[in-house]
Amino acid sequence: MSSQYGKKIKISVFGQSHSSAVGVSIDGLPAGITLDIDEMRSFMRRRAPGQNDISTARTEEDEPEILCGLVNGVTCGAPLAVVIRNTNVRSGDYNETLDIPRPSHADYTAHVKFDGHQDSAGGGHFSGRLTAPLCAAGWICLEILRGLGIYIAAHILQIGSAKDDPFDPAGVSKKDFDAIKDNPLPVLRRDAADAMRLQILDAKEKEDSTGGIIECAAVGLPAGLGDPMFDGIENRIAAIVFGIPGVKGIEFGSGFDGSARNGSGNNDSFYMDNGIIKTRTNNCGGVLGGITNGMPVLFRAAFKPTPSIGMEQGSVSLSRLENAVLRVKGRHDPCIVPRAVPCVEAAAAIALYDAYLDSSVSV
Ligand SMILES: Cc1cc2nc3c(=O)[nH]c(=O)nc-3n(C[C@H](O)[C@H](O)[C@H](O)COP(=O)(O)O)c2cc1C
DSSP, X not given: OOOEEOSSSEEEEEEOTTSSEEEEEEEOOOTTOBOOHHHHHHHHHTTOSSSSTTSOSOXXXXXXXXXXXXXXXXXXXXXXXXXXXXXXXXXXXXXXXXXXXXXXXXXXXXXXXXXXXXXXXXXXXGSGGGHHHHHHXXXXXXXXXXXXXXXXXXXXXXXXXEEOXXXXXXXXXXXXXXXXXXXXXXXXXXXXXXXXXXXXXXXXXXXXXXXXXXXXXXXXXXXXXXXXXXXXXXXXXXXXXXXXXTEEEEEETTHHHHTXXXXXXXXXXXXXXXXXXXXXXXXXXXXXXXXXXXXXXXEXXXXXXXSOOSSEEEEEETTTTEEEEEEOOXXXXXXXXXXXXXXXXXXXXXXXXXXXXXXXXXX
């Protein structure tokens, strides 16, 4: 099983939804970085479950416990390990899905891959719970990048049919980020949050679920990060963003829309701005040939509707090899998207900091 990522900083995520803890070890962090764990706590609280009526009813404090790698709040160069205890487990909810896999969850594929030995309680290692350690590691990278003048933030672009405005691709700045963080539904246009909330509550009421899109931007990056072909910034970001369960698509810059345009409508003209080379538009999402061009890196991740829904669904019995009907029990998010916003920021930070360390370019 591959739950590792990174070339220069190597993260290894471990645990299952209902094991005693989930966690991450991070190797390759520079020594001498001061980390305020209260800040890590606040970041992780944005992802933590059970905080409002649009989230799962499973409440978890998501308290990060630093096992090693930090001495008096300062990184010491040894691998840093964080665990987050699982305190609110109800494994009995999952007895049925051992035999009758949930449609669109990983129960069936895990059963095939691990020959029935998988831990299926709460989705096991495939659970959204594994994004808690991802957020712990990502917050550390966000902090280090912030010290270099590189800022990353995400907002919800769409839930169901409710839409927010997109970031200004060429003009997005840290000021936009400060205005949206700390909102349970981070959006640029306030009324969009109300419409999104209604979509989620409507799905919840019907024992159904809904999906959506998260848009993420990174500003302050130097030109020249990333490598051609297989180690480009797009490749690196896509690899880690697809590690967030529920992600089914990613696009950079004008993405799929751009493919319907002419070159004249999609090319980003260069110009000089006080001695700095910039582009007037940012349809490339800040990346050309896999390498940053100094403009904001901009991408969108599509999340599918939460697979576990209370409505009756068709499935099969793995022991009897016959059709079966399933009503999923347990506590589930009617929409993954609000809790996934910090996960996307964390994933982008890990990818970009790793690319930064892997490059000879400095800020
Ligand atoms: C923050 C977060 C919370 C999630 N909560 C749930 C949930 O409550 N119920 C559920 O069925 N899936 C949930 N998921 C999604 C599943 O974990 C995911 O769909 C499943 O592991 C299959 O992986 P895939 O969708 O990437 O193929 C969540 C994902 C994230 C990122």
